[in-house]
Amino acid sequence: GAVVSQHPSRVICKSGTSVKIECRSLDFQATTMFWYRQFPKQSLMLMATSNEGSKATYEQGVEKDKFLINHASLTLSTLTVTSAHPEDSSFYICSARGGQTRNSPLHFGNGTRLTVT
Amino acid sequence: DAKTTQPPSMDCAEGRAANLPCNHSTISGNEYVYWYRQIHSQGPQYIIHGLKNNETNEMASLIITEDRKSSTLILPHATLRDTAVYYCIVKPETSGSRLTFGEGTQLTVNP
Numbered sequence: 001g002a003v004v005s006q007h008p009s010r011v012i013c014k015s016g017t018s019v020k021i022e023c024r025s026l027d028f029q030a031t032t033m034f035w036y037r038q039f040p041k042q043s044l045m046l047m048a049t050s051n052e053g054s055k056a057t058y059e060q061g062v063e064k065d066k067f068l069i070n071h072a073s074l075t076l077s078t079l080t081v082t083s084a085h086p087e088d089s090s091f092y093i094c095s096a097r098g099g100q101t102r103n104s105p106l107h108f109g110n111g112t113r114l115t116v117t
Numbered sequence: 118d119a120k121t122t123q124p125p126s127m128d129c130a131e132g133r134a135a136n137l138p139c140n141h142s143t144i145s146g147n148e149y150v151y152w153y154r155q156i157h158s159q160g161p162q163y164i165i166h167g168l169k170n171n172e173t174n175e176m177a178s179l180i181i182t183e184d185r186k187s188s189t190l191i192l193p194h195a196t197l198r199d200t201a202v203y204y205c206i207v208k209p210e211t212s213g214s215r216l217t218f219g220e221g222t223q224l225t226v227n228p
Contacts, residue, residue: 004160006160034215034216036218043204043218043219043220043221044155044161044218045218046215046216046217049215091158093160093161095160095161095216103149103166103208105151105163105166106163106216107163108153108160108161108162108163109160110159110160111158111159111160113158
C-alpha cells in the first residue's frame with residue numbers, strides 16, 4: 001500500500017531557531033500533501049495544503065510566514081517552523097493521497113514530535 | 118462538511134467484536150464515510166471507506182444504514198493492538214482529499 005515517510009520523528013530545538021520537517025511519498029507521486037498539527041489530548045487540525053510546483057494554501061489562523069511549506073517535487077514536501085517558540089511544540093503530521101481519484105484515501109506519515117525549549 | 122457524532126470512549130473485550138457507531142445525519146448524496154484510527158503517538162491509519170454499500174476489507178467492516186444517516190465500524194475480533202482513537206469522517210467529493218478530523222472514539226480493548 002501507499003507509504004508516507006516523515007523525518008525526523010522527534011526533534012528538540014531551542015527557542016528562536018528554525019526546524020525543517022520532511023514528508024516523502026515512497027511508492028507513489030503526490031501532487032498534493034497535507035500538513036496537520038496535533039496538541040496533546042486534541043484532534044488533528046489541518047494547517048495547510050501543499051501543492052507541487054505552486055504556493056501552499058493555509059488554513060485560517062495559520063501564519064504562512066511562520067510555517068513555510070515547500071513542495072518542490074512529486075514525492076517531497078517540507079514544513080519549516082521558523083523562529084520556533086515553546087507554543088509551537090506539537091505533533092506535526094503530513095499526509096498524501098495514495099490513489100488517483102479524489103476519494104482515494106489519504107495515507108499519513110508517523111508524525112514529528114517537536115519540542116521547543 | 119457534514120458533521121459526525123461519535124461516543125467519546127468505548128471498551129471491548131479482547132477477541133470480541135468491537136462495534137463503533139457514528140452518526141452523520143446531515144450527510145449529503147455525494148459524501149463518503151471514511152474511518153481512520155490513531156494509535157498513541159503515531160500518524161492516523163486508514164481503515165475503510167464507503168458511499169452507500171457495506172464494505173469489508175482485511176481490517177474491518179463498514180455498515181452504512183440505508184438512509185446513510187449513520188454507520189458502524191466493526192472490528193470482528195478485537196486485539197489489544199486495536200486500542201486507538203477511531204475517527205469517522207464524512208467528506209464531500211468536491212473538497213478533494215482534505216479530511217477534517219473530529220474528536221473520535223477512544224476504543225480500549227481489555228484483556
